[in-house]
Amino acid sequence: MKHLVSIADLSRDDAIKILDTAERLDALTEQGAKKLPTLRGRTVVNLFYEDSTRTRLSFELAAKRLSADVITFSAKGSSVSKGESLKDTALTLQAMGADAVVVRHNASGAAHQLAHTGWIDAGIINAGDGTHEHPTQALLDAYTLRDALTKDRGEALGAGLDGITVGIVGDVLHSRVARSNIRLLHKLGAHVVVIGPPTLMPVGIDKWPCEVRYDIDGALPSLDAIMMLRVQQERMNGSFFPSSEEYSRMFGLNRSRAARLPQHAIVLHPGPMNRGMEITAEVADSHRSVITQQVANGVTVRMAVLYLLVGGDSVD
């Protein structure tokens, strides 16, 4: 494994290996090893063409915990605003000797292009490309699900998500998080139910490995976990629903809906949240919510990805 561009590149075993590695790293951190020398002398570049708080900070912290040198590059205030192409930026990073490039771009396929054009030898990690994929988000979600829902079956190590039902609710159309999650959760054996208004479902969703529903209420009692997607108003250039009040009434997760979930069910959100829109503050801060665990797990999972991609000799 040299790059992580899409969940489609991972086998089930690859995915479980990443989760298991994250679990080991978690145990190390918990027992006091906060700083590991693993990537000493390696350079990790965060190449962010699109705004991000948590993903950028998370990758930065992950790389630093592994002792890598980290450079964060955001398109704003760089030569990109002078019109530098992705290719020239890549060649610059190559000349500077980057070992891994974490890239977020508003164009779907940007990470794939960096990984497969030969502009740069570094391992490429997709941190979100347009509406295509966000594989590390899906991995941290899977890790959070496995940690919260399979621990009582014994050690989570080596396990998938077999027999677990996960609802993904909202703006599936614009969501790279949903795309990566549907692929990964299915690969790990979970049953995925996507729920949202027909206007926010991508064309061809019936061919995806998931069940599609247009109402949330009927699905609630069967879910082990519910993932609320952010309504991405910045990517919407048309009307997809009449008003945010109506969206919230039809698909928002509020107290009464949360009460209809099974006792053990957990609530996820990839952030940033529109509190009051897709999720009420009350549910987001409730005992069911694992939203802050998702953030913590994000660092660990990204450490695992960085270690597996650039920690060793990456000939294979």
Next chain:
Amino acid sequence: MKELHSDPRVVADADDISRAIRRLSHQILENLKGAENLVLLGIPSRGVPLAHRISRNIADIEGTAIPVGSLDVTLFRDDLKLRPAKTLERTELPPEGIDGRVVVLVDDVLYSGRTIRAALDALNEFGRPTIVQLAVLVDRGHRELPIRADYVGKNLPTSQAEKVYVEISELDGQDQIVISHSELKNP
């Protein structure tokens, strides 16, 4: 013509190994004048069952249970770049911790010494033992660093072309030490 040695060659069987572990346990107790404050940390994978066996032996002799932990040193190695990233093994220190304790690291084979160097670095992250010592089942020579073991089950002169395989019944179904010139399937 018959070869002088068969290949692979079994150089120790289950009885030899069990005697060596018993001797190691006695030596540890003699050297440390008892088992007080002692913590055994096995280095995965085969160091961990060995550490448990030493602990059981010491419990038989002294009547006190010795805490045993597991210390994976992979992320602390200096030769990570030479091979593909390895799967991590369990790190689990005893709940008592290692601060102010006497830590004996346990591994199956001492060779270049790089694993032990990594283990010393790893220990630094978790606490500050008063003494750190090393027990190994096999010392096969060819050190690349100024590191030696305090307790050695068996000194095994080898050539660098040879491979040494320690098999432990908890993981491999049987106890034996094998030397071979070629890669064996098992470990």
